[in-house]
Amino acid sequence: MDFRSSAQEAVYCNLCETALVQIHCDTCLTNLCTACVGEHMMMGEPTGHQFVRIQSIRPGQHPNKCLISTHSGKRCDLFCKQCQTQVCSSCIASGSHSDHKIMEIQQIIEFRKKKAANDKRLINSLILPSYVTMAQQLQNELDHIERKHEEVVREIVKHGELKHLDINKTVNILKAEADDFRNIQVRTLQQEITAIDGKISSIGEVIANAKNVLDSQSLIVVSSYESRCQEFKMLPQTVNVKVPQFKPRMISETEQEAMFGSLSVEDVQTEVVYTEMPAALYSSPLKELMEEPEIISTIQSCHSACLHSVVCRGNDMVFTTGNDCTIESIRLTEKGGSKLQRARTESGNKPWDITLDKDGHLVYTDGDKQTINLKKNDKTQTLLTLDNWKPLNVCNTLYGDLLVIMDSCDQKQARVVRYSGSSEKQSIQFDENGKRLFHSYSGHKYIAENRNLDICVIDCQAGAVVVLDQGGKLPFRYTGQMTVPKNRLFCPLGLTTDSQCQILISDISNDCIDVIDQDGQFLRYIDCGLKCPWGLCTDKNDYLFVAEKGGTLRKIRYLENERLP
Structure with missing residues (x-):
């Protein structure tokens, strides 16, 4: 018309x-x-x-x-x-x-634009920086290899100068061998750098294309958009290169054919190994929040006095803790759950918090004993013992590290520490202006890593969620909404994240869950008859588990499936 x-x-x-x-x-x-x-x-x-x-x-x-x-x-x-x-x-x-x-048609436009925006965010925040970092590492390795090869050649020349002139031929042969090894390794590294530079160029084209789709008003342009993130999911690891070692041999007067020395080539190696980025970083389908979240099942935990932590393993097992010294494991069924067993902590102290390591084994913090412990095959192993610090809440990261929020024993300081195995990789305590990021007191400070690698921390005393990027900088704090279901002061206690990079926060005073996006924008409340929600976790299908203070565990569906294939 x-x-x-x-x-x-x-x-x-x-x-x-x-x-x-x-x-x-x-x-x-x-x-x-x-x-x-x-x-x-x-x-x-x-x-x-x-x-x-x-x-x-x-x-x-x-x-x-x-x-x-x-x-x-x-x-x-x-x-x-x-x-x-x-x-x-x-x-x-x-x-x-x-x-x-x-x-x-509007559904298609909204979906494709959201997909393009999601791809652009993923490429800008994760994929492109990973490739740039890898290119720099390869360049550093190339410079290192060049220096090492120069040192080897200098050793060969120096040794040759001490010997008789009639072995110069042998010296030249060995120099040529060393140069051949160097040329092979340098060529391999240069090829990898060229390949990665090509990938970076392609990524730039993808970003430009995604921006063009986001800016375009043409359905032909928007509907023809296809994600190319899968092309970049395989990152080359640092090239394993070993430089040959020169092994000199002194020549005796009786030797007719002098053994000048040789290059040790047994460990010489030039190999490119590709590794895949964690699937969670790129393979999450787009899902929308449901208009009305629904409680799928209700499970009564053995921690009837107080249930404050919950963590999922797969889709059929959850672990919970309360105010006693036990960790409960629950097998999930279609009708809810059946209790399997209760395991005591090694020290008899209550576990402050629990998480799973990259292999699915249970990790718990013992604040009173100042330890972080691993339960494996019914045996407990102490991973870390801290001096002057009390470990509180803990989470596992996409790359298999542990993030621990802890208070000092004198309750004057608080910090987040990242551990790789037993090695401390990062400590976060102050903002860029030197101000403390977290209040220090002996209490729960739940911690989680978002899919965009942000670090999310509950600071209950401040009534805030502190969100840090992976470098420790502070993008934002979330302090609740002006209008809340029960008009009570925002009291965050537990939190978790989901596949959409959304942050879910339990507000124990208003009996609801706040859902915010990765930039701190409020999306909605999950308000479905909860009572004092405390600990939270999501499984790989984005079902939400809510540990209520009274010992009840709720399984909630709050996300729709992907709208389009």
Whole structure:
């Protein structure tokens, strides 16, 4: 229909449905009256709407026109999922798409743009920095190999100068061998650098393409977008290169054929090994928050007095802790869960918090004994014993490290420490201005790593969630919303993250879960009859487990499946 319709063909606003249309949004294919433009701008991306006056639109003018010439350039408001193409009303009437799944075109636009935005975030924050870092490491290795080879050649020359002139031939032969090894290794490293530079260039093209999709108003451009993140998931590890060692041999007077020495080549090695980035960083499908979260099952824990920590292993096992010295394991079933066993801590102290290591073994903190412990095959091993620090809450990271939030024994300081095995890799205590990031007191400070590698910490005393990037810088703090379900002060206690890089925070005073995105923007409450929610965790299918203070464990579904294949 011509937008400049006559009175007999009046077109009304798609929002209020009462006023005549005066403005058209080319981005969303929506007709609006002037009063509804502001409300429409709040929908979708804040800067993603392009408006034109109805009078300025010529008949048939629209970027999303039917591709079939016989359909007179009709506007396409629908999309055929089987054919992966836009369709108009004439396409449907022709029967060529019968039995095909037809969707609103706006659904396709929103999904593809969200996918492009997700890919752009992933590439910018994780993939590109990983490739750049690897290129620098290879360049450093190349420089190191060059220096080492120069040292080897100098040793050969120095040894040759001490010997008789008639063995110069042997010296030259060995120099040539050393140069051959060097050339092979240098060539391998240079090839890897060239390959990675090519990948970085390709990544730049992907970013530009994603930006073009995000900025484009053309359905052809947007609907044809395909993610290329899978192309970059395999990162080369540092090339394993070993330099040959020169082994000199003194020549005796009686030897007719002097043994000058040789290059030790047994350990010489030039090998490129590729490793895959953690699947969690790139393989998460897009999921939407459900309108009404639902409790799937309710399990009564043995920690009836107080249940404060929960962690999932796979889809069929959870572990819980409370205020006693036991860790409970629960096998999940379709009807809920059945208790398997309770294991005591080695010291008889209560476990302050629990997590699973990269191999699925249970790790717990013993604050009173100042230790971090591993339970494996019913045996307990002390991983770390801390001096002057009390380990509180702990989480495992995507790369297999442990993040531990701890208080000093005099309760004057608090910090986050990253451990790789028993080695301390990172300590975070102050912001860029030297101010303390966390309040110091003896209490729970739950910690989790987001899928974008941010570090999320509950600071209960401050009533805040402190979010740090992987370098320890502070992007934001979340301190709750002005309007809450029970109008009580925000009291965060537990937290977890999900596959969408969303952060879930238990508000024990308002009996709800706050859901925020990776940038700290509030998304919604999960308010489905919870009572004093405390510890939280999600499984690999994004089911949420909530440990209530009274000992009840709830399994909640709060995310829809991916909207489009």
